[in-house]
Amino acid sequence: MTTPPTADRPGTIWGLARRHRLLLAGGLLLGIVGVGSTLVQPVIVSDLIEAAGAGDPVAGIIVLLGALLLADAVLSATQGYLIGKAGENIVRDSRVLLTGRVLRADLAAFQARRQGDVHTRLVSDTSLVKIALSQSLAQIAVNGLVVIGCVVMMAWIDVWLLLLALGCIGVASTLSLWLARRLRVVALRNREETGEFGADLHRVLSALTTVKAARAEEREQAGIGRLAERVRRSGVRVSAYASVLTPAMNVGLQASLAAVVGAGMARVATGSLGLADFTAFVMYLFYLVSPLVLVFMSIAAYQQGRAAIQRVDELVGIPQEDDPPAVAISASGPAAAPEPVPAPGPAGVGPAVEFRQVAFGYGEEGRDVLAEVSFTVPARGLTALVGPSGAGKTTVFQLIERFYRPRRGSVLLDGRDIAALPLARVRGRVGYVQQDSPVMRGTLRENIAYAAPDATEAEIRDAVELAGLAPVVAQLPDGLDTVLGDQGTGLSGGQRQRLCIARVLLQKPAVMLLDEATSHLDSDTEAALREVLDRVSRRCAVIAIAHRISTVVDADHIVVLDAGRVRDRGTHAELYERDELYRRLAATQLSGRPAAVAGRQDAAAGLQ
C-alpha cells in the first residue's frame, strides 16, 4: 500500500537539504574565503619577520595582518549564521514532511509502530539531522580545506618536515577514523533506545489514570527507569567514543609538534632552514591543530546525526493511504482523465452503502475478521448493526471510512466502489461518531467545527442544540470557548459523546456512523437524541452500532453480525420472532436487563 513518489515527496532527507543548497553553498563559500585569509597569515608573519630583520618598514604589513584577522572574524561569523539558518530550515522541512507522511500513513502501518518512537523521531531525531547536514558537513568542508591548505603550504616550505609531522598525525587520524565508525554504531543504538524510552513513556502517560488506579506507579517508574538506564549506558558509550576521539588527535598533533620543533631547530642551527620559514611552518602546524581536531569532532557529530537521518528517512518511507491516482498511467502513456465522481442520487434512490461479499482481516497474515459480508443500507433511515462483542461491527465502520481495504469483495458508497473514490470524498460524505468519542485539546468550538472548519456560528449553535449539548455549554464559564484538556478532559463521557455527535451533525454527512454513540447517556438525554437521529435519518443514512434495545427497536433495518458473518437481517419484530441469537442479545446484552423481562418488553416494543 505504498504511494509512488510524487513531487512533494522528495524521498530522503538529503532531498530536503538540497532545497537549501544556496544557503549552504553561501556559507561554504564564505568559509572558503575565510580559509584563504587564514592561510595567508603565516606568510605575512614570515614577511614581517624578514622585513623587521632587514630593518625595512613594517607598518603596511601590520595593517594588512590586522585587516586579514578582522576579515577572518567577519567571514566566520557570517558563515556560522548562514549554515545555522540552513540547518533550521532543514529541520522545519523535515518535520513538515514527516508530519504529512505520518498523518497520511496507512493506518495499519501506523498502528504497527510505537507512537512514542514516532514522536521521538519527529522531535529529537530531526534536530540531530540539522547538526549532521548543516553544521557538521560545513565544519568538515571548511576545516578540511584549512587542513589541506596548511599541508600544501607546509609542503611548499619543507617537505621533509611535513612528512615527519604527517607521520605522527597519520597514526592518530587512522585511530580517530576507526573511533568515528564505532561511534556511529553506538549512536544509532542510543537513538533507538531513546525512541523506546519515549514510546514507553507515551504508553504510560496516555493511560495515567489506569496506572494510578492499578497502583502501578512504582512498577512503571521502575520499568521506565530501566529503559532510561539503557539509554544512559549507550549514551555513556557514545560520550566515551566521542571524548577519546579528540584526545587521540591531540596526542598525534602534540607528538608531531615536538618532532617538528626538534628536527626544525636542528635544521635552523645548521642553516639548512631559515628562521622565518621555520616560524611560518610552525605557525601552519599550529593552524592545522584546531581545524583537524574540529574535522574529527565534526565527523563524530556527523556520525551521530547520520544515525538520526537513518531513522528519519525510515519514517519518511512509512506506507501511505493509497488514493486513486488523479490520472491513470498506462503503458502507452497517460490515459484519459478519470471518470468524474457522480453526485449522490436523488433522495432515497439506491442504497447509500453496500457491502458485497466483503472479507477482511487486520494485517497481512491476520485471520478473516469479516467473511462474505453482504448487506445494503438505504439512503434514508436508521440501520442498526447488532451482534456479540467481537463480531466485527466496528470493523464494518472502519471499512466504510476506508481506514482499511477489504481483502476481497467491495464496499460501495452511492453505488460506487470506495476503492475508486478519492479519500477526501469518501470521508466527506461519511460522518463517524467513534466508540471512544475522541476529543482533542482545544476549545469546544474548535472540537465541534473540526470536520467543518468553515461552519458559521449559527450552524455550530444548531449542531450543539441538536446534539443536546446546549445545557452543557450554558454551564461552562466560557461557553463554546472553554478550553478542554488532552483527550477532552473537562467533559464527562456522555458530554464527550454529545460533542462528537454535534461534530458529525455539523459535517452534514450523507452517511452517519454511530458506534455506541449513546452508551454513556442517561435515558432522558438518549430519548432526546433519538428524536434528533430520527429527524436526521429522514435526510441521510444513519447506521448505528447499539447495545441498547431502545435504539434497535426504532431501527428501520437491523443487520445481525456473528463471528464476522451476516447472520440475519430484518426488523426487530421479524428478528425477534425468528432469530435465536438476536432474541438472546435482545434479552441480555442489548437491554442489560434480565432475559424474561427484556423479552417481554422487547417483544411488545417490536410489535408496536
Ligand SMILES: Nc1ncnc2c1ncn2[C@@H]1O[C@H](COP(=O)(O)OP(=O)(O)OP(=O)(O)O)[C@@H](O)[C@H]1O
Ligand atoms: N486494529 C486491530 N488489529 C487487529 N485485530 C483487531 C483490530 N481491531 C479489531 N480487531 C479484531 O477484530 C475483531 C472484530 O473487532 P470489532 O471491534 O470490529 O468488533 P465489535 O463487534 O465492534 O466488538 P464490540 O462490540 O466489543 O465493540 C475482534 O476479534 C478484534 O479482536
